[in-house]
Amino acid sequence: MKLVIAIVQDQDQNILSNAFLEANIRATKLSSTGGFLRSGNTTFLLGVEDHLVDEVLDIIKSCSESREQYISSPIHLDVSLDISASYPIRVEVGGATVFVLPIDSFHQF
Numbered sequence: 001m002k003l004v005i006a007i008v009q010d011q012d013q014n015i016l017s018n019a020f021l022e023a024n025i026r027a028t029k030l031s032s033t034g035g036f037l038r039s040g041n042t043t044f045l046l047g048v049e050d051h052l053v054d055e056v057l058d059i060i061k062s063c064s065e066s067r068e069q070y071i072s073s074p075i076h077l078d079v080s081l082d083i084s085a086s087y088p089i090r091v092e093v094g095g096a097t098v099f100v101l102p103i104d105s106f107h108q109f
């Protein structure tokens, strides 16, 4: 059995939840925050039998879109203490960031 951890953009979480439901795949959804953009994203936890891992990865891939986001560069002072204006920096986010981990044991009490 494997633990699949998938971090997706909030805009994709609903369609991905529905796809898991349709495929009868169990998932837990957590609200999370990206450390870099500090904006909300969604983390799915899935305990998956080995033979279903590829199917789960295909579903995640098909439901996760890559998007561009812009962040403001920090305003900084140069040597002459002039304040430089901030400017937008383009960042490509996603589709999905996925980790697949082995599970030592699985219990439901």
Ligand code: 2BA
Pocket (backbone or CB within 6 Å): 007, 033, 034, 035, 036, 037, 038, 039, 041, 091, 092, 093, 094, 095, 096, 097
């Ligand atoms: P964030 O940390 O908010 O990162 C959003 C996007 O910003 C990233 O998209 C990447 O394009 C860019 N980015 C992140 N750190 C950067 C840095 N130090 N310098 C320049 N650009 C940077 P993704 O790579 O698609 O990641 C989307 C979200 O997935 C991340 O949101 C984070 O929540 C999670 N994530 C990505 N890699 C991870 C990792 N190795 N471990 C844990 N979480 C990760």
